[in-house]
Amino acid sequence: MPPSLCALCKTSRAFILRPKDHQKLCKPCFISVFETEIHHTITSNNLFHRGERIAIGASGGKDSTVLASVLKTLNERYNYGVELILLSIDEGIKGYRDDSLETVKRNAKQYDMPLMIVGYDELYGWTMDQVVEQVGKKGNCTYCGVFRRQALDRGAAKLGVKHVVTGHNADDVAETVLMNLLRGDLPRLSRTTSIVTSTPSAVSSPDSPSHTNIKRSKPLKYAYEKEIVLYAYHKSLDYFSTECIYSPEAFRGSARALIKNLERVRPSAILDIVRSGEDMARLVPGGNEACSNGCSGQTALPEEEEGGCGSSNGRSAGGEMASMEHQLAQNDIATEVGLEIEITSSSLNGQQSGKKKDPDAVQLVNGKKGRRLKGPAQTPRKTARQTMGQCKRCGYLSSQEICKACVLLEGLNKNRPKNNIEVSSYAPEQEHGHMNNATNAMQKLQLGVD
Amino acid sequence: MxxxxxxxxxxxxxxxxxxxxxxxxxxxxxxxxxCRDCFIKYVHTKVIKRMESFRVRFSAVDQSRKLLLPVSFGVSSLTLLHVLDQHLSKQKERTGRTGFELQLLFVDTSSVERASPEPQLVSLLKGQFPDHSCTSVFLSSIFEDESTDSEADFREYLPAVAQADAQPPSAEQRLEHLMKSLPSATARSDVMSVLRTRLIAKIAEEKGCEGILWGDCTTRLAEKTLAETAKGRGFSLPWQVIDGDSPYGIAFNYPLRDLLKKELTAYADMANPPFSSLIHRSPGSGQLSVSSKHTTIDDLMKQYFESVEENYPSIVANVVRTTSKLQAPPSQRTDQFCRLCNMPVTNGKFGIHGWGGDQQDSTDALPELSGNGLCYGCARSLPQVTAL
Structure with a gap:
C-alpha cells in the first residue's frame, strides 16, 4: 500500500490522524489547521479588540501553554494588536505548583511575555498546603476552586487587565455539560457553555471603579484535548504534566470517562455535546437571556463556576455521587411520608432575592450538599435564577450576602491561632485591620496598582 | 442504609x-x-398516576379516546401494556366502560436489523391481549405512502438508489439502501429510531389516536437525555422526554417515567398473568461489543445508566426530573423543521456548519451549505446527504 498523502496539501506524507475527524494530515498542515481554527474561533466571536491587554491564565499545563503559544503566533501572524501577559496563580502547593511555576517562568522567557504571579497567601493569608493541613485532603479542592476564580480576577485587576483567557478545551466544556445534566444543575449548564463569561464584580471601592468588569473567554473551547496534546508535542512546547498532588483521590469523573468512550465511538461526539450544550442553554427557563440569540453573548459567571482545577479533575469523586444519592433518596422518603411542608418561593422571598437553590432538582456544588424544597410533584416550576449582588465583605460578585471565598475563609480563620493572623504581612497595616479576609487582600491589591 | x-x-x-x-x-x-402484592400495586400506582387525564369520567359516553401503544417486545413496553390492560379491565368492571382505548403497533425492522423480534411474537401478543387491536407494519412502509408533502420532500434528499431497470425502487430497497449508506453503527441506530418514531406518529394520526404512550422508563429517559446530547440533538430533548404535544402534531406520553428499569424487570418476572414469553431479548444485550466499530452511542449510554442505576437510582431520576424542566421554545408559524426527524430547527440553522464549533470555512472555504434541510443531529448521521 502506498503511503497516504496529507489530505490538505496532497504532497507530503500524512503522519497524523486528526483526532477530531480522522483526517490524515502531515505535520505542517496539522499545525496550520489547528492554529487557523483557533483564529477562526477568535475572529468569529470577536473575542479580542485591537489594543486590548489580555492576561493568559497560565498554569504551566498543556492547555494554557498551548494557548499562550498559539495566541503569540496568531497575534503576530494576523496582527491582532493585542498585548499578552501571563498570569499565574500560586496556590502554595509544594512539589506541584512551585515546579509548574518554573515552567511558566520559562514560558515567559520563551514567548517574551511579562509574567505576574499572584499567591493565595498574599490574597487570602492561606496557602493550599496550610488549608490542607487544617481541613485535610478531602474537600480541599472546593477551597482551591473558589479561591482560584477570585484570584484570577484580582490578579487581572492588579495588572489593570480586563480580559482573562483560560485554557478550557472542548473536552472540558463537554464534560461540564454532561456533569451538570448528571448533577441536575441547569442554570450552571447554561452559563458554562458560553465562550465569553464576565464577572461584573462591582468592586465597591470608589477610588478604583475601573476594575469592575473582568471578561473571561475560552479560545480553545472547540479544540479537542487530544489535538492540544498533539500540537504541544509537535511544536515541542515546554509544559508541565504532573497532576495536582492534592487531587489523586478525585479520580477522573464519571463524565470524563464517558466522554472518552463516546469519542472512541464517534469522534465528533465531543463537539456534538458542546453544540447540544449551547442549544440547551436556550431552553433553560429564565436562564440565559444573553444566550437567546446564538449564545455568543456574555454571561455573568459567579464564583467557582468552572470547576476546581484547571485540568478539571476533582469534580465527581465517588463520594460526591454517593452523598448526592443519599440526599435525593432522603428527599424522596420525606416527600412520600409527607415530612416536608411546601415552602414556596413567594413565602420565602422577602430580602432573600438571591436564593439560589432550584426547588426540584438537587444541585451539588463541589461536594456541598444541596437542599431541596419539595412541592407537589405536578406543579410546574420555574428554575430558580441567581441574582447577582456583591459580597458584603470583599465586594466580589456573589449571589449570596457573603461570597463563598469569605465564608470559607471565615471557617479557616476561626480555627487558626490568633497570633498567626498577626504574622501575616498586611493585616496590621490596614486601617480597619479587623479580620484577615478577602476584603483586606482586595484593598491591598488596589493599593498595589495605584 | x-x-x-x-x-x-x-x-x-x-x-x-x-x-x-x-x-x-x-x-x-x-x-x-x-412484598410481591405491594410491589405490583406500587408499579400500577406509578403508571396510573401518569394516566389521570384519561380517567373514565373525562371520556364522553359515545366516543372513546384512542391511544397508540407501540410495542417493541422489550420489558418496558410490555409492562406498560400489561398494567394498562388490567387497568382498563378494572375500569370496565367498575363503570361498564373505559376511559380510553388502546391500539397496539409493532414496527418490524427485521429487514435492516439483525436481532429484531421474531414475527410470531405478534400473534402471541394478539392471543394474550385480545381486547386491543394490534397492527404490525414494516419500517420500510415509511417510504410507501406518497400522500403528504413533507414526506415527499424528505425522501427526495435520501441517497438515490441505483436503478438497474426502469422500475422505481421498492420501499424495502430504499430503506436498505439508506441504511447501507450510513457511515457508522451509531448513525444506523440513530436514523432507524428517527424513522421509527416518525412512522409511529404517522400511523397514530391515521388511526385517529390522540396520543402515543411510549414505554420509556426513568432509566431509558436518562439514557436518552445523555445519548441525544452526545448525538448533537440536545435541542430536541423537550420533545423526547417531556409529556405533551410533539412536533408531529400528536401528544407524546411517558407513563413509565417514574419507574426504574430494574423495577420493570422485577415486575416482568412476577406479573400475573405472566408475559415473559413475549419478551424479546436481543442476543448479547447489556454487553458492549468489543469493537468500537459496532458500538453505538445508545449502547454506551445504556450500559452507563445500568451501572449508575445499580448504586445511584435517585441520580438517574434526578437527570430526568432536570431535563423535564427544559422549555421548548413556543412554536411559531415560521418554524422550520428538519426533513428527517421533523424537529423544529431554530433560526433555520440546518446542518453541521455555521456555528461556533464549525471551523471548516476557515480552512476549506466551503460554499454555503444548509445541510439540505437536516438538523444538526441528522446531518451528523447522514454526512453524504449534506455533502450533496
Missing part, C-alpha cells in the same frame, strides 16, 4: 413488607422492603 446497595432479594430477606406490614418482603424498592 447500606442495605439498598445489596442485591434486592438478599436485602429484603427476613424483613416484613413496609406497606401491608403482614407479608414477608420480597424485594427492596428504593429503600422500602415490599
Amino acid at each position: 447500606s442495605g439498598k446497595h445489596l442485591p434486592k432479594e438478599i436485602a429484603a430477606a427476613g424483613q416484613i413488607c413496609r406497606r401491608c406490614r403482614a407479608a414477608e418482603a420480597f424485594l427492596v424498592v428504593r429503600t422500602e422492603p415490599l
Whole structure:
C-alpha cells in the first residue's frame, strides 16, 4: 500500500490522524489547521479588540501553554494588536505548583511575555498546603476552586487587565455539560457553555471603579484535548504534566470517562455535546437571556463556576455521587411520608432575592450538599435564577450576602491561632485591620496598582 | 442504609413488607422492603398516576379516546401494556366502560436489523391481549405512502438508489439502501429510531389516536437525555422526554417515567398473568461489543445508566426530573423543521456548519451549505446527504 498523502496539501506524507475527524494530515498542515481554527474561533466571536491587554491564565499545563503559544503566533501572524501577559496563580502547593511555576517562568522567557504571579497567601493569608493541613485532603479542592476564580480576577485587576483567557478545551466544556445534566444543575449548564463569561464584580471601592468588569473567554473551547496534546508535542512546547498532588483521590469523573468512550465511538461526539450544550442553554427557563440569540453573548459567571482545577479533575469523586444519592433518596422518603411542608418561593422571598437553590432538582456544588424544597410533584416550576449582588465583605460578585471565598475563609480563620493572623504581612497595616479576609487582600491589591 | 446497595432479594430477606406490614418482603424498592402484592400495586400506582387525564369520567359516553401503544417486545413496553390492560379491565368492571382505548403497533425492522423480534411474537401478543387491536407494519412502509408533502420532500434528499431497470425502487430497497449508506453503527441506530418514531406518529394520526404512550422508563429517559446530547440533538430533548404535544402534531406520553428499569424487570418476572414469553431479548444485550466499530452511542449510554442505576437510582431520576424542566421554545408559524426527524430547527440553522464549533470555512472555504434541510443531529448521521 502506498503511503497516504496529507489530505490538505496532497504532497507530503500524512503522519497524523486528526483526532477530531480522522483526517490524515502531515505535520505542517496539522499545525496550520489547528492554529487557523483557533483564529477562526477568535475572529468569529470577536473575542479580542485591537489594543486590548489580555492576561493568559497560565498554569504551566498543556492547555494554557498551548494557548499562550498559539495566541503569540496568531497575534503576530494576523496582527491582532493585542498585548499578552501571563498570569499565574500560586496556590502554595509544594512539589506541584512551585515546579509548574518554573515552567511558566520559562514560558515567559520563551514567548517574551511579562509574567505576574499572584499567591493565595498574599490574597487570602492561606496557602493550599496550610488549608490542607487544617481541613485535610478531602474537600480541599472546593477551597482551591473558589479561591482560584477570585484570584484570577484580582490578579487581572492588579495588572489593570480586563480580559482573562483560560485554557478550557472542548473536552472540558463537554464534560461540564454532561456533569451538570448528571448533577441536575441547569442554570450552571447554561452559563458554562458560553465562550465569553464576565464577572461584573462591582468592586465597591470608589477610588478604583475601573476594575469592575473582568471578561473571561475560552479560545480553545472547540479544540479537542487530544489535538492540544498533539500540537504541544509537535511544536515541542515546554509544559508541565504532573497532576495536582492534592487531587489523586478525585479520580477522573464519571463524565470524563464517558466522554472518552463516546469519542472512541464517534469522534465528533465531543463537539456534538458542546453544540447540544449551547442549544440547551436556550431552553433553560429564565436562564440565559444573553444566550437567546446564538449564545455568543456574555454571561455573568459567579464564583467557582468552572470547576476546581484547571485540568478539571476533582469534580465527581465517588463520594460526591454517593452523598448526592443519599440526599435525593432522603428527599424522596420525606416527600412520600409527607415530612416536608411546601415552602414556596413567594413565602420565602422577602430580602432573600438571591436564593439560589432550584426547588426540584438537587444541585451539588463541589461536594456541598444541596437542599431541596419539595412541592407537589405536578406543579410546574420555574428554575430558580441567581441574582447577582456583591459580597458584603470583599465586594466580589456573589449571589449570596457573603461570597463563598469569605465564608470559607471565615471557617479557616476561626480555627487558626490568633497570633498567626498577626504574622501575616498586611493585616496590621490596614486601617480597619479587623479580620484577615478577602476584603483586606482586595484593598491591598488596589493599593498595589495605584 | 447500606442495605439498598445489596442485591434486592438478599436485602429484603427476613424483613416484613413496609406497606401491608403482614407479608414477608420480597424485594427492596428504593429503600422500602415490599412484598410481591405491594410491589405490583406500587408499579400500577406509578403508571396510573401518569394516566389521570384519561380517567373514565373525562371520556364522553359515545366516543372513546384512542391511544397508540407501540410495542417493541422489550420489558418496558410490555409492562406498560400489561398494567394498562388490567387497568382498563378494572375500569370496565367498575363503570361498564373505559376511559380510553388502546391500539397496539409493532414496527418490524427485521429487514435492516439483525436481532429484531421474531414475527410470531405478534400473534402471541394478539392471543394474550385480545381486547386491543394490534397492527404490525414494516419500517420500510415509511417510504410507501406518497400522500403528504413533507414526506415527499424528505425522501427526495435520501441517497438515490441505483436503478438497474426502469422500475422505481421498492420501499424495502430504499430503506436498505439508506441504511447501507450510513457511515457508522451509531448513525444506523440513530436514523432507524428517527424513522421509527416518525412512522409511529404517522400511523397514530391515521388511526385517529390522540396520543402515543411510549414505554420509556426513568432509566431509558436518562439514557436518552445523555445519548441525544452526545448525538448533537440536545435541542430536541423537550420533545423526547417531556409529556405533551410533539412536533408531529400528536401528544407524546411517558407513563413509565417514574419507574426504574430494574423495577420493570422485577415486575416482568412476577406479573400475573405472566408475559415473559413475549419478551424479546436481543442476543448479547447489556454487553458492549468489543469493537468500537459496532458500538453505538445508545449502547454506551445504556450500559452507563445500568451501572449508575445499580448504586445511584435517585441520580438517574434526578437527570430526568432536570431535563423535564427544559422549555421548548413556543412554536411559531415560521418554524422550520428538519426533513428527517421533523424537529423544529431554530433560526433555520440546518446542518453541521455555521456555528461556533464549525471551523471548516476557515480552512476549506466551503460554499454555503444548509445541510439540505437536516438538523444538526441528522446531518451528523447522514454526512453524504449534506455533502450533496
